[in-house]
Amino acid sequence: MRAFEYARADSPENAVKLRGEGGKYLGGGTNLLDLMKLQIEAPAQLVDVNHTGQADISETPDGGLRIGAEVRNTDLAAHPRVRRDYAVLSRAILAGASGQIRNRATTAGNLLQRTRCPYFYDTNLPCNKREPGTGCGALAGFSRTLAVIGTSDHCIAQYPGDMAVALSVLDATIHTLLPSGEERQISIHDFYRLPGDTPHTETVLEEGELITAVTLPAPLGGQHFYHKARDRQSYAFALVSLAAVVLPGGEVRAAFGGVAPKPWRVPQAEARWAEGAAAVVDTALEGARPTEQNAFKLTLARRVVQAVMNAAEQQGGAA
Template sequence: MKAFEYVRAEDAAQAPGLLAEGGKYLAGGTNLLDLMKLQIEAPAQLVDLNRSGLAEITETEEGGLKIGALVRNTDLAAHPRVRQEYAVLSRAILAGASGQIRNRATTGGNLLQRTRCPYFYDTNLPCNKREPGTGCGALAGFSRPLAVIGTSEHCIANYPGDMAVALRVLDATIQTLKADGSRREIPIGDFHRLPGDTPHIDTVLESGELITSVTLPPPLGGQHIYLKARDRQSYAFALVSVAAVVTDSGARVAFGGVAPKPWRVESAEARWNEGAQAVTDAAFKDARPTAQNAFKLDLAQRLVQAVMNETQSAGTPEGGAA
């Protein structure tokens, strides 16, 4: 790990002013510190946010929830309203990482975690996301865990997280504080970028912009399900995951593990009553899988069918409390 300057922010408003060029914000550090040890990330400065507040969950005037960026994953998953009214979020969080990591990982940091593509993590291999212009080794190499849709000729890495997939199906909004002191709101669907020809830029955040909170709209009701297919039962990233909220008026479905961002196609949801194949055909109509990961399309269909089977079974509770 290379030497860096360490600074503590005493409140959120102070943080952007403390961040120097080439610096990074530090919250739980569960992803950033690993990347620093591997010298994939080498910030000249870390601004520690852990004394800056932002660790509360409060109710909004509209009946939703406002989640501070420093709320730990464990606390968010265990929050009574999240468990009762946003159960898909609680289930997605509990499907990720380990208990120890969830105790440290934060809401804001979870959104910013970087891909687990093996070419990104090995500094001896070419990776446009890690080092622009070096090429994408996965295109002609090992691609089994990587994206099947939303990719480009420059990158086929996938977004690895679980929490953001649930936030996508819930239509969450991200609040930020910019370096000039202004604030903005970013719909979760607009937050993560597709790679295009700049795969090293993961999100729409500007330099120095700080995530301060995530807001959930009023509860949808219905049945909340999160299913995750992975290579082992625990502490593994999704090959494919499905977050679903099914109500009397229809269904919302988002996929993880298949794209550079949580993948939701609203037009596919309109075909819910036509069956799982109709939903996944619409959601993945522009898919460009490799020979190694084409199985993810069939796996996605099977998971959607499993969701349909579960929601149609007798005795599934309204709201689907976690």
């Protein structure tokens, strides 16, 4: 780990003022510190944002929830309103990482976690995401866990998180503060960028922009599911996951994890839920470009969808 300067902010406004060129915001540090130890990330400065007054969960005027950027994953998953009205979010968080990591990880940090592609993590191997212009070693290398859709000739890394997949079906909004002092609201659907020819640019955040909160609209109701297929039962990233809300009238919200560089939600696929798992997956993953090693994800995605459909039917919902 390289030497860096440290500053501690006491408000969001103070944080954006303190952050200098080449700086990073430090929340739980569960991903950033690991990357710093490997010298994949080498910020000249860390601005600690754990004491900026953004650690509360509160109701919004329209009956939704405001989740502060500092809220720990454990507290978010256990919150009574989240468990009752946004169960897909609680279940997604509990499906990710270990209890110890959830105790430290923050809402904002979870949104910003970086890929676990092995080529990104090994500084001896080429990776356009880590070092633009060096190539993508995964294209002709080990790709079993990587993305099958939304990729480019420059990068096939997958988005690793669970929480953002659930936030996608809940139509969450991300609130930020720019260095200019201006506030911004970003739909979860617009927050992540596909790799294109700039895979190192993963979100639409500007330099120095700070996430302050996430808001959820009024509850949808219905049945909430988060099904995660992975190599082992705990502390493993998704090969394929599905966040789904099945509403009494037959409407379905569904988003996939583990298959793309971002949470993957396709409204046209949701509309085909009544036609069965094959129709949903064929529509959601239309145009997929799997490698020989990860083509199994297309079949696995069908099985994940079918498992959720079966669970919804058993609970008496529309399937």
